[in-house]
Amino acid sequence: MANYAGFGLELAMKRLLKDPLGHFLLLGLGLFVVFAWVSENEPSGDDGVIEVDREALLAYIQYHAQAFSPEAAAAHFDALSDEELERLVDAHVREEALYREALALGMDKTDHVIKHRL
Structure with a gap:
């Protein structure tokens, strides 16, 4: 059988x-x-992980405050409470995720407003 x-x-x-x-x-x-x-x-340059370090948060603070003094941003960063720091990290991660999604959808090539902002 x-x-x-x-x-x-x-x-x-x-x-x-x-x-x-x-x-x-x-x-x-x-x-x-x-x-x-x-x-x-094949090594992947972007594995979907958003790394948040002090330098990235300082750049985020400088951009949103439109005050590009590294010393002022560092002083503001050091004065943040734990709750404020958590909100800052969440806002930075959200903005970075939206930025990556816009790039993945090709909005940097087709949407003139987003292209200008990027």
Whole structure:
């Protein structure tokens, strides 16, 4: 009985290899495997992580205060309470996420207002 099951599988494989649809499916599977292997080994510059450090927050404060003095921004940053710092981080992350989404949607190329802002 086991020999018969193996024979059926062998016959099905022969039919699949002779059929043009089988060629198409095998070629598609091969391309999928190669693409998955190449994209897995390729280093990604943007992995979706938004890094927040002191320098990024200082730049964010300077931009929103429209006072580009690094000393004033650092003094303001150091005077923030924990709650204010958390709100600042949330606002910075939200703005960065929206910026990345706009770039991903190609709005920097099609929307003139966003293009001007970027």
